[in-house]
Every structure is written in C-alpha cells, then in structure tokens.
Amino acid sequence: MTTIIEQFRNELLQLALYQDKTVATYISCIYKYFDFVKEQFHIDPIKTEASPLHQWLTHLKQTNVSNSYLIQHRSALISFFTFLVKMNVINNNPTDGLVPIKKVISDLNQPITKETAFKLLTALDRTTWIGQRNFMIISCLWALGLRRQELTNLKIHDFDPNYDPNNKIGLLIVNGKGKKQRALFVVDKLYDQLINYLNQPQTPKRKFVPLFPNKKGSMLSGNHILKIVHQTAQQAGITQRITPHVLRHSFATEMYRQQVPVADIQVMMGHETEAETALYIHVPDELKKQALEQISLEGDYSWPYLYGGASQLSA
Secondary structure (H helix, E strand, O other): OHHHHHHHHHHHHHHOOOOHHHHHHHHHHHHHHHHHHHHHOOOOHHHOOHHHHHHHHHHHHHOOOOHHHHHHHHHHHHHHHHHHHHOOOOOOOHHHHOOOOOOOOOHHHOOOOHHHHHHHHHOOOOOOHHHHHHHHHHHHHHHHOOOHHHHHHOEHHHEEEEEEHHHOEEEEEEEOHHHOEEEEEEEHHHHHHHHHHHOOOOOOOOOOOEOOEOOOOOEOOHHHHHHHHHHHHHHOOOOOOOOHHHHHHHHHHHHHHOOOOHHHHHHHHOOOOHHHHHOOOOOOOOHHHOOOOOEOOOOOOOOOEOOOOEEEEOO
16 A cells, blocks of 8 residues: 555656655645544545545544645545556546535735835835845745745746846746746846846855845745745834735736736746636626736836736746
C-alpha cells in the first residue's frame, strides 16, 4: 500500500509537475483517509467505494475545518483514485460521485480602493534602499496581482527591461502554482520605478539571486512580505485589513471595474478557471455583465495595464 502511494507521489512530482508542498499535502490527505477507513470500516482503503469517501468528507466538515481544507482533501482523493484507475489497480473510480465543494468568498479579503493603495505606497520612506524595495514589493502585489510566494521566488533574470524600453515596457516571468509560468507586462511608471530600483547600488546584480532580497541578500519569506504590508498600513494610518492576498483581490477587482475581460484577468492571475478568478472580483453582479476591453488606473503612482498584458507559458 505504501508502494502505490509512493508511485502516486512520483506521478505528481514528475508528470503532473506539482510543487513539493502541494504533493506533501496530497500525500498527507491520502494517509489520513486510509487511517479513517481502516478504523471505521476495517476494509482495504484502495478498494473503497463511494460511501466511505462521503463519510470521510462529512467527518472533516464536522470538525469545523475550512472549505479550502475540504476542497484540498477532495482534490487529493480524486487525483489518487484516478491514478489507481490509470494503473489498473481498480476498475472504477469511487470519487466520480463526489459532489463539488463550493469555495466561500471571505469577507476578510475585501479589496482596497485606489486611494487607499496610493496612501499605502506614499507612507513608505523611499530615501532608503529598504524603503524602495518595500515600495516595489507592495507595488507588484497590487499592480500585478502576484501571490506572496510568486513574489519571493522572483529572480533578477525574471525581469527583462529590454522588451520595449522606448515605450517603457518590460516583461516579468512569474513562476506560479504547479510550476506553471506566465508573462506579465511591466509598463509606464511601474517600469520606471523597477528600473530605478534595479539601478540602486544595494540591489543585487547577479541574474539568479532574489529580485527582492533581505539585507543579507537571501530570499524573503512569505511571512516577511506579510509583515512589510502590515507595518506599512500601520504607518499610513490605514485601519482596513490589508494583506498580500487582499492586494491580489484588489488587483482583480480594479481590473474588472476598468473593463478587462475575465478571461484576461484569469491568465494574468495564473488561475485554472474563470470561476476561480470570479471569486477575486468584488463588484455587484450587474457590473460583472459589462463588456470589457482594457484598464488604465489614474493617479500619481498608477501605471496602465496593457490589454492582454499576460500570456501563459509552458513550464
């Protein structure tokens, strides 16, 4: 039994190209399910039917876990039993009857306004290298909709300032979930600010070092990014909850308000489906029905997004 799980692990790592953390989570989910089935039903978990799967998910829900946690467990089970069918270990997939688990839109991720974003950026002391670095970190979270891990993983070579320098257009390669890459245009004032940051003496020059390192030149942690956002909000006197994830929601919402098609927002954010992207768009339903084309944010610290400003690249 352990052997088949290890084969599943290799499948996720080598063929599906899942990230190590995701694979570890999926394997943990499978082992937890196996323990539950052995204890409650005294059967071989590999030969399970639909009923134990439903009871397992019901058991998890009764422990007051989040919907995201349930969705993760469901995805792990579907992937595992699909793998078993593929390997001819079982004939039928017992997860075929599992009902979808709806993601819940959290009130904690309410987007901030453009005015609040500018207030956040203005609060930073850009006379220091740390201040300039933090300015760029928050700018990229808000203006490009990056995930925390995506931002910390950025290397110097991931930004190409020579894509179209005459028109202030650079290209940023982002390594997203599932080892998938996407390309984002960095334009206008964001382009100028990033070039200025790169030209600072303290900014790393070697291609394969972090784009936004700590003082010692090492990669920042996700918690450090969160701390930077929290401290800047406090300095700005902003009482609204602001996190990197809130800034990502703000990016999606502002782009939609400025008439960017959901399909384009989906690609820019690195989502698998438009349904996932829709969870990040906090606007009235009637506004979501509008025809969309392009975005241009107004303000002293703004930079326009180009229509179709991202393209999906193979990993």
